Amino acid sequence: MSLPTTYLKMLSTATSEGQLRMELVEKPMPDPKPNQVIVKVEATPINPSDHGVMFGLANIADAISSGSGSNTILSAPVPPQGMKAMMARLDQPLPVGNEGAGVVVAAGDDDLAQSLMGQVVAVMGGGMYGQYRAVNAAMCLPLQPGDTAKDGASCFVNPLTALGMVETMRMEDHTALVHTAAASNLGQMLVRICQADDVPLVNIVRKEEQAELLRDMGATYVVNSSSEDFAAELTDVIHETGATLGFDATGGGKLASHILSAMEAAAARTPSGYSIYGSIKHKQVYLYGGLDTSPTVLTRGYGMAWGIGGWLLPNFLAKAGEEVGTRLRTRVATELKTTFASHYTDEISLSDALQADVVRRYYSKSTGEKFLICPQKEI
Amino acid sequence: MSLPTTYLKMLSTATSEGQLRMELVEKPMPDPKPNQVIVKVEATPINPSDHGVMFGLANIADAISSGSGSNTILSAPVPPQGMKAMMARLDQPLPVGNEGAGVVVAAGDDDLAQSLMGQVVAVMGGGMYGQYRAVNAAMCLPLQPGDTAKDGASCFVNPLTALGMVETMRMEDHTALVHTAAASNLGQMLVRICQADDVPLVNIVRKEEQAELLRDMGATYVVNSSSEDFAAELTDVIHETGATLGFDATGGGKLASHILSAMEAAAARTPSGYSIYGSIKHKQVYLYGGLDTSPTVLTRGYGMAWGIGGWLLPNFLAKAGEEVGTRLRTRVATELKTTFASHYTDEISLSDALQADVVRRYYSKSTGEKFLICPQKEI
Numbered sequence: 143m144s145l146p147t148t149y150l151k152m153l154s155t156a157t158s159e160g161q162l163r164m165e166l167v168e169k170p171m172p173d174p175k176p177n178q179v180i181v182k183v184e185a186t187p188i189n190p191s192d193h194g195v196m197f198g199l200a201n202i203a204d205a206i207s208s209g210s211g212s213n214t215i216l217s218a219p220v221p222p223q224g225m226k227a228m229m230a231r232l233d234q235p236l237p238v239g240n241e242g243a244g245v246v247v248a249a250g251d252d253d254l255a256q257s258l259m260g261q262v263v264a265v266m267g268g269g270m271y272g273q274y275r276a277v278n279a280a281m282c283l284p285l286q287p288g289d290t291a292k293d294g295a296s297c298f299v300n301p302l303t304a305l306g307m308v309e310t311m312r313m314e315d316h317t318a319l320v321h322t323a324a325a326s327n328l329g330q331m332l333v334r335i336c337q338a339d340d341v342p343l344v345n346i347v348r349k350e351e352q353a354e355l356l357r358d359m360g361a362t363y364v365v366n367s368s369s370e371d372f373a374a375e376l377t378d379v380i381h382e383t384g385a386t387l388g389f390d391a392t393g394g395g396k397l398a399s400h401i402l403s404a405m406e407a408a409a410a411r412t413p414s415g416y417s418i419y420g421s422i423k424h425k426q427v428y429l430y431g432g433l434d435t436s437p438t439v440l441t442r443g444y445g446m447a448w449g450i451g452g453w454l455l456p457n458f459l460a461k462a463g464e465e466v467g468t469r470l471r472t473r474v475a476t477e478l479k480t481t482f483a484s485h486y487t488d489e490i491s492l493s494d495a496l497q498a499d500v501v502r503r504y505y506s507k508s509t510g511e512k513f514l515i516c517p518q519k520e521i
Numbered sequence: 522m523s524l525p526t527t528y529l530k531m532l533s534t535a536t537s538e539g540q541l542r543m544e545l546v547e548k549p550m551p552d553p554k555p556n557q558v559i560v561k562v563e564a565t566p567i568n569p570s571d572h573g574v575m576f577g578l579a580n581i582a583d584a585i586s587s588g589s590g591s592n593t594i595l596s597a598p599v600p601p602q603g604m605k606a607m608m609a610r611l612d613q614p615l616p617v618g619n620e621g622a623g624v625v626v627a628a629g630d631d632d633l634a635q636s637l638m639g640q641v642v643a644v645m646g647g648g649m650y651g652q653y654r655a656v657n658a659a660m661c662l663p664l665q666p667g668d669t670a671k672d673g674a675s676c677f678v679n680p681l682t683a684l685g686m687v688e689t690m691r692m693e694d695h696t697a698l699v700h701t702a703a704a705s706n707l708g709q710m711l712v713r714i715c716q717a718d719d720v721p722l723v724n725i726v727r728k729e730e731q732a733e734l735l736r737d738m739g740a741t742y743v744v745n746s747s748s749e750d751f752a753a754e755l756t757d758v759i760h761e762t763g764a765t766l767g768f769d770a771t772g773g774g775k776l777a778s779h780i781l782s783a784m785e786a787a788a789a790r791t792p793s794g795y796s797i798y799g800s801i802k803h804k805q806v807y808l809y810g811g812l813d814t815s816p817t818v819l820t821r822g823y824g825m826a827w828g829i830g831g832w833l834l835p836n837f838l839a840k841a842g843e844e845v846g847t848r849l850r851t852r853v854a855t856e857l858k859t860t861f862a863s864h865y866t867d868e869i870s871l872s873d874a875l876q877a878d879v880v881r882r883y884y885s886k887s888t889g890e891k892f893l894i895c896p897q898k899e900i
Contacts (some may be wrong), residue, residue: 199822223668228757236797267798283893318546393821398872418574418615418647424829432821439828440817443770447836450819451805451828454798457689503744508809 145171145180145248150212150274150521153235154196156220156228161201164216164496165217166521167235172276173349176250179258179279185295186242187268188495188504188513190391190431196238198231199224202505209497210404212521214496232388237269239515241298243291246282247274255279262290264297283471284518286453289478289484295514296327299455302432304331307389308341308464312365316427318342320388322399323433325352326328327484327512328391334481335363342383346376346397373404383406388427389453394434397449398427399441406444406510420445428453433507434487487511491519524550524627529591529900530651531871532614533575535599535607537665541579541594541637543875545900546614552653555629558637558658563676565621565649566863567874567883567892569770569810575617577610578603581884586877591900592605593875594617595820616648618894622670626653627780634658641669643676643741649781650871652896662850668857674893675706675863678834682809683710685722685837686768688845693805697721699759699767699780703743704731706863706891707770712740712858721762725755725776740796746776752783760787767806773813776808777829778820799824807832866890870898 150166157163158401168188174180198220205218222230243264251253263282269275283292300316311319321332324345333356333375344363346352353364363379365372379385380401402425409421416422430453441451474482488511493499493517504513529545537544553559582598582844599607605640608793613700622643628634636821642661648654700711703724723742726732728789732743734846742758744751758764765779788800797803804823809832819829837844853861867890873879874894884891 229786230792230798231797321666397815407605407608413609416609418610419835437778438819438821440819442795442811442817446833449828449830451830452825454825456798457826468740 145274147171149273150492151269151518152238152495155233155235155239156198156200158232159218159227160220160222161421162218162220163197163198163237166211166492168210169272171274174248174250174255176252177255177278177280178250179246179255179263179282180248180249180403181244181263181265181275181282182245182278183270183272183275183517184291185244185301186239186517187296187486188470188514188515189299190298190433190507191299192238192240193505193507195236198228200504201430205498205501207496211493214224216494216498216501218497221466237272237354238375239271240271241266241269242275243285243294243297244289245328249279254325255507258284258424261285262294264294266308267296269413271495271517273492275489283475284359285417286475288404292480292514297478297482300328300331301482302459302470304328304335305470305473306455306462307332308335308339309462309470310428310453310458311387312339314387316385316387316401316426318344318383318385318387320344320346320385320427322367322389322401322416323391323431324361325355326391327357330359331482333359338481342385344376344379344383344385346401367400369394369397372401376400376404377407380404381411386423386425390427390429391431392434393429393432394436394438396439396441397434398429398438401427402444402448402450403441406448407505417445419491420447423446424449426450430454433471484513488513489516489519491521492517493521525651526550528652529871530648530872530894531617533617534612534614535577535579535604535610536704537611538848539579539599539601539604541599543575543617545591545593545875546589546872548651550653551719553629553634553655556634556657557629557655558624558625558634558642558654558661559627560642560644560654560661561626562621562623562649562651562654562896563670564620564623565894565896566675566678566865567674567765567894568619569812569886570678571617571619572884572886573811574615574882577607581881582643584877584880586875590872593872595875595877595880609618616651617648618650620645620675621649621654622664622673622676623654624670630657631658637661638661640664641673643673645677648769650874650894650896652871653656662854665854671893672857676853676857676861679707679710679863680861681838681849682702682834683707683714683850684744685834685841686711687714687718688841688849689807689832690720693766695764695766695805697723697762697764697766699725699764699806700770701725701746701768701776701780702770702810703740704734705770707795708735709738709860712738717860719763723755723758723762723764725780739825746779752779754781755783756786759783765802765804767807769808770810771813772808772811773815773817775818776813777808777817777821780806781823781827781829782820800824801826807827807847808862809833816856864891865893868893868895868898869896871896872898872900
């Protein structure tokens, strides 16, 4: 099988003139190095964790598209404070797309690379928004027979993040979890993992239909942050589960602070867990997303044994070590169509992904909406 | 020597009627248990870390005093949100005063207790705002010959906190420190420790005279948060020192966030330290005080490898272990009049400490002002 001599790849550039530009660039088809394979990318999801590299701090409300087909260009203005934060990437065209799946269509001479020829593999390699991608063979996760690229496109980010939350809970000596935006694809995976692993999980959602969706899945603890009694309801279920660790997808506003306050109020119901400086057990909320880009506001008043911080999958995997990473990846591959099944609301082409109206839809991050780029779709 | 049959002790109560009440209560003189000693308390400081137990979330601007002498009572209203946070302590009279020093005037039969008879000792035992205090002999730190109770009154909280910051830096793999409210008694100790231990220290102050005070002590890196170029100046010295750990005494507002932003901007100057998710090295700011009681506001935009959290001396000591604790205490005793010298602006009696106008002075926590209670002073 002969490969085309060039292929299209999506790049994002923050220019020193204050513009964010995303476009498709024609690249020469590489020859695979001995340990590499060429993956013909068939399916690659747009995850919230991709948005940072794609858009940085550009103002997407004012984004416009020009050109058409492979010449489509998306541009959006970057406000001055955004420029400051994006200093380190100015004028560097960055590849985008954390993960995806496709068929191995060429392979280097090494045995591992050769063994993957013709197989459907999933990759978390960055730069997946393109028609082809050369990656180290060792980075490929071969799917089980019968599983398609679409089945495996979201093999890494959401599944490993959900599994990483439960691993973090164990590593940092907690016994139950709180999760926000809990009806998301990732949230649904976490519900299934916690059911299988017998981990008490408090699910926080914003809407009643999301609460119903999770209850229909068998989730035991679901609270709606739009409820008038949210603080009291949250305190009750945190008291019941003993959760002292939370993962917050929203990042901004007071939600993380509300969770810590509820943990503190729950601890105060157990006199032995309380000192004059507040509750004794360390309470932690990790911000793993930024659905709400407003500042994080901490009212404190939850004693001194608390922490807030960023949580990022690659950092977690580096800390957890190779053995844990392999164990988690193996679990993902074997439970791909059950625990870790992803659902997409839209399948789009590479050029569709540069249309301003489409961008605004996937950038809005409505829970339940999830876009899949199919790079082989006609541009 | 015969002891009086009763003594006065300060207690703080948050009542379910929404009042904070502080008063002197007459207690029977205890007989020391075999492993205990009775300390006649001569000097005990009012540290910011005492304010939480003393006042909780009461509104001190509206505090009033009634009665006089040993019948002085301070009362202050507690706003509704404060009541919620103080639920766990309602209607329980709490002893106050973390640390102090005095003479051992009675001792139990155990050898250690007996060996302390007549000695001047420092104690971090809580309940030190009183004329006497029964404590376990093992909790006493005998001062060196010639050192007085006033010399040793602040032996624990500030010295061990300052030493604990440097220990935390080493335990958590950082190599330099940022400190706020850096001209405080504690800040001055930290300057001396970092000079002795060769640790680069970035001192943040609010006023030019505080900056001068620290420079006169030989501090190398001093930045004034009132400067128009504060962000740029802070970034420069953080870049120079490589500091990725900060200790913030203010707690509220945006100062902690500014420190993280400066750490991120400093990291961005070193391309290898930077990924598409921001700087790679974990950046941490601990809030160890609450001089600013307004909410902590985090603008984020410093990547994903960051954390904010409470830092409390007893929690640190528990985590660091007995061996570290002993090493730090020994250093304090031997350097009591040099590295760890404390200065007091006012010496007051137990009843003075309940006068509303005096309370408002020490509650305001002006840097440089520090009150010492002398419980043997006439009430």
